[in-house]
Amino acid sequence: MSIHDAQMLKGVLALLLLSLLADEDNYGYGxxxxxxxxxxxxxxxxxxxxxxxxxxxxxxxxxxxxxxASGPARKYYRTTADGRADLVARRESWHDLVxxxxxxxxxxxxxxxxKEN
Amino acid sequence: xxxxxxFRIENAVQTYDFWLELRGMRSRRRKEARRELRTNLRxxxxxVGVTQALFNIGSPKELAYAMTPxxxxxxxxxxxxxxxxxxxxxxxxxxxxxxxxxxSGVDASGVVGRQVTGFVFPWFGVDFMARIEPxxxxxxxxxxxxxxxxxxxxxxxxxxxxxxxxxxxxxxx
Numbered sequence: 062m063s064i065h066d067a068q069m070l071k072g073v074l075a076l077l078l079l080s081l082l083a084d085e086d087n088y089g090y091g092x093x094x095x096x097x098x099x100x101x102x103x104x105x106x107x108x109x110x111x112x113x114x115x116x117x118x119x120x121x122x123x124x125x126x127x128x129x130a131s132g133p134a135r136k137y138y139r140t141t142a143d144g145r146a147d148l149v150a151r152r153e154s155w156h157d158l159v160x161x162x163x164x165x166x167x168x169x170x171x172x173x174x175x176k177e178n
Numbered sequence: 179x180x181x182x183x184x185f186r187i188e189n190a191v192q193t194y195d196f197w198l199e200l201r202g203m204r205s206r207r208r209k210e211a212r213r214e215l216r217t218n219l220r221x222x223x224x225x226v227g228v229t230q231a232l233f234n235i236g237s238p239k240e241l242a243y244a245m246t247p248x249x250x251x252x253x254x255x256x257x258x259x260x261x262x263x264x265x266x267x268x269x270x271x272x273x274x275x276x277x278x279x280x281x282s283g284v285d286a287s288g289v290v291g292r293q294v295t296g297f298v299f300p301w302f303g304v305d306f307m308a309r310i311e312p313x314x315x316x317x318x319x320x321x322x323x324x325x326x327x328x329x330x331x332x333x334x335x336x337x338x339x340x341x342x343x344x345x346x347x348x349x350x351x
Binding site: 088089090091093094105106107110111114115129132133134135136 | 213244247
């Protein structure tokens with residue numbers, strides 16, 4: 062189980078959510094599950110759900126209802142054009158941050174620059 | 179999922195809804211928010227159990243605050259109803275207790291066979307009545323004009339807590 066700094070995690074949460082939803086539409090708990098499978102095991106639903114709402118309010122995400130096999134309809138999220146543009150900006154920002162931190166701390170960045178498109 | 183687990187989830191959802199309303203979220207959006215949280219909680223409960231699912235969302239109040247970073251000034255109907263109910267219970271209990279005490283006083287004074295009417299502080303305008311029949315033959319108790327307290331105080335509590343004038347000031351702004 063990995064433990065992440067809560068403040069650091071909040072700073073990149075929008076980047077994580079937009080990245081996940083750029084690949085595939087998903088609903089609240091499904092997103093939480095995907096993040097946990099990716100290693101963010103300490104990420105609580107109480108953090109993710111408000112972040113989704115904020116991104117939707119900002120126009121970066123849009124939602125629709127889809128019936129599930131197990132019960133009532135789920136609210137699925139997908140990225141909008143604004144959201145995809147914001148994702149590109151956030152990825153660049155993240156890359157710059159990692160590079161800057163790497164220069165100061167002597168750590169070698171292990172991430173690659175995102176594809177520009 | 180058992181009835182108790184469903185109740186625990188619904189309790190969390192309704193608490194969340196209560197705080198969303200206090201934060202000024204409109205009823206249509208609250209309905210969507212309730213449905214989404216309920217669905218997510220049920221999915222999580224099927225995965226990790228109800229207790230863990232509820233633990234992971236944290237306090238419904240804090241979740242509602244996080245969902246609504248900026249509260250809007252809207253009437254708070256649920257809070258009004260809660261205070262009105264509380265005021266109703268207090269007033270009815272107070273009236274019944276006072277009437278009972280008044281009757282005991284009449285009984286202790288030895289007046290029997292006729293109706294005694296009187297005022298008891300602080301129930302201004304309310305006529306408490308008691309009639310003790312001779313030889314413990316029964317008693318009659320009443321409180322006239324109590325409707326002003328029974329209806330008026332809960333209504334006042336409702337208005338003060340719900341702040342319905344916000345509906346008009348918001349439309350005007």
